[in-house]
Each structure stands twice: as C-alpha cells, then as structure tokens.
Amino acid sequence: MKYLGAIRVTPSIPEEMSRLKDLAYNLYFSWHPEVRDLFIAIDRDLWKDVNHNPVKFLNEVTEIIFKLNVWN
Secondary structure, eight states: OOOOOOOOOOOOOOGGGGGHHHHHHHHHHHHHHHHHHHHHOOOOHHHHHHTTTTHHHHHHOOHHHHHHHHHO
C-alpha cells in the first residue's frame, strides 16, 4: 500500500463557540486576559500543554470538551 500523505482532522466547533476561531487568529485579542480565560475555562490542562497557543488549542481540543462547555 502506498503512503499518500497525512490527513489532519480538526474538531468541529459548535455554533455557540464559533467566534473562538476569530479570537484565536486575532493576535491582540488572543492575549487579552478575558480571551485567555475563555480558553482556560474550556480545558485548562490542554491550554498549558499547547503553551497558551490558541490556534493549536483549537486544533487539539476534542469535540466532546466543546459540547460540555456549550452546556455550561
């Protein structure tokens, strides 16, 4: 079997949290304390694991974690 390349699967962001992607790619707001607190509230351990990188965070967080936070 030939290796054709890697496939990257990213979690689907729920409608209620869709603005997180905009915040992650906006450098000024990405490091604003209130925005950081949003990412920390979703998954504190992952936020530390990705070295406070919001773009990497959104690529690593699981859909289950997103859905749990939408309900809260």
